Amino acid sequence: MNFPLENSGMWIVVLAGVLFGYFIESAGLSSPRKLTAQFALRDWTVFRVMFVAIVVAAAGLWLFEAVGWLRFEALKVPTMFFWAMALGGALLGAGLAIGGYCPGTSVVALFSGRLDALLFMLGILIGTFVFAVSYDSLQPLYQTGKGPAGQTLAGLTGLPAWLIVLVLAGAAWGGFRLGTRFESRRGGVISARDLASSGD
Amino acid sequence: MTERRPQNFLPPLAAGVGLGLTLMAMFLFTGHGLGASGFFTSVLAWLGASAAPDWTEMNSYLGNYLGAVHPLNTWLSWELAGAAIGALAGSLIARRFRFRIERGPRTGVGPRLGYAVAGGTLTGFGASLAGGCTSGLGLSGGAVLAVAAFVFLIAFFATGLLVSTLTRRIWQ
Numbered sequence: 001m002n003f004p005l006e007n008s009g010m011w012i013v014v015l016a017g018v019l020f021g022y023f024i025e026s027a028g029l030s031s032p033r034k035l036t037a038q039f040a041l042r043d044w045t046v047f048r049v050m051f052v053a054i055v056v057a058a059a060g061l062w063l064f065e066a067v068g069w070l071r072f073e074a075l076k077v078p079t080m081f082f083w084a085m086a087l088g089g090a091l092l093g094a095g096l097a098i099g100g101y102c103p104g105t106s107v108v109a110l111f112s113g114r115l116d117a118l119l120f121m122l123g124i125l126i127g128t129f130v131f132a133v134s135y136d137s138l139q140p141l142y143q144t145g146k147g148p149a150g151q152t153l154a155g156l157t158g159l160p161a162w163l164i165v166l167v168l169a170g171a172a173w174g175g176f177r178l179g180t181r182f183e184s185r186r187g188g189v190i191s192a193r194d195l196a197s198s199g200d
Numbered sequence: 201m202t203e204r205r206p207q208n209f210l211p212p213l214a215a216g217v218g219l220g221l222t223l224m225a226m227f228l229f230t231g232h233g234l235g236a237s238g239f240f241t242s243v244l245a246w247l248g249a250s251a252a253p254d255w256t257e258m259n260s261y262l263g264n265y266l267g268a269v270h271p272l273n274t275w276l277s278w279e280l281a282g283a284a285i286g287a288l289a290g291s292l293i294a295r296r297f298r299f300r301i302e303r304g305p306r307t308g309v310g311p312r313l314g315y316a317v318a319g320g321t322l323t324g325f326g327a328s329l330a331g332g333c334t335s336g337l338g339l340s341g342g343a344v345l346a347v348a349a350f351v352f353l354i355a356f357f358a359t360g361l362l363v364s365t366l367t368r369r370i371w372q
Contacts, residue, residue, distance in 0.1 A: 004227060016279060018283070094322050097319070114300060123323065
């Protein structure tokens with residue numbers, strides 16, 4: 001086997017998209033009330049789903065590489081632009097706390113009947129337009145804090161990838177326990193029935 | 201009556217494992233992960249090319265999204281078409297699909313829509329600046345242990361926590 005395959009065809013991308021949408025919706029992450037309850041520390045579903053997904057995918061990719069079925073260096077690893085990514089991440093955090101979604105969840109939300117997601121998408125287009133207009137003047141921001149091309153945590157720390165995956169798995173386990181303690185104190189996880197009975 | 205009630209959500213662990221395996225498969229088959237925000241840039245480039253073709257082509261950001269093929273003819277469009285199908289099928293089968301303006305118990309429809317546009321605007325600017333969103337940079341970058349992804353995710357959660365102290369009353 002020689003992963004990553006090239007020219008897999010669009011049907012595989014559509015299929016991955018179906019599963020992506022299905023798992024986000026099934027976890028309840030199409031609800032802006034549930035998404036924002038993460039930041040209120042009332043419902044830790046966002047943290048749990050994301051962290052588990054990252055650990056599972058990272059462990060799987062490591063395994064494929066370890067047995068020689070995957071050329072890891074052929075995978076797309078984003079290069080760090082520290083200030084652009086820190087500021088961008090901060091704006092997405094604020095955007096979720098105010099608007100209730102991120103780009104992917106807004107698509108899933110719309111297709112589970114949430115019409116407010118359309119307005120969020122309109123906002124994304126406005127924000128992207130503002131960025132496009134100011135693109136040239138933002139260039140200095142990219143040049144300060146640019147990291148090595150495609151750097152991973154393994155490359156940064158010199159530790160083996162399996163150890164980093166193990167540390168992340170441990171952090172996820174700790175986060176699960178911490179989350180359970182907060183959830184019992186702050187009103188608890190928001191269920192599908194809670195959302196159905198609210199009069200919106 | 202009981203069968204009309206919505207099914208509850210999958211446990212986060214199960215959904216996370218499913219999403220993680222999907223993400224891994226995407227990397228194995230295409231070499232990249234999942235994404236979302238780039239689609240909106242393509243939509244803007246397409247709208248711009250129709251409304252103001254010269255300006256859009258000259259713009260150093262949107263110009264990159266115009267080429268020989270239609271700007272919406274990207275893998276992200278196919279992936280999100282799939283995501284729409286998955287979300288629609290999943291929510292219908294589990295009886296969770298319902299047209300609504302979802303909002304907190306103390307927030308009116310008008311303010312909710314205003315917050316949606318405002319939050320979306322910050323998100324659109326932020327995702328363009330970061331070169332990705334929670335899926336494309338956070339999740340997919342995280343899966344390949346990219347330093348960039350963890351810088352993004354830490355800033356995302358820290359700022360979300362902070363801003364949430366002001367916006368909690370909108371939602372809870």
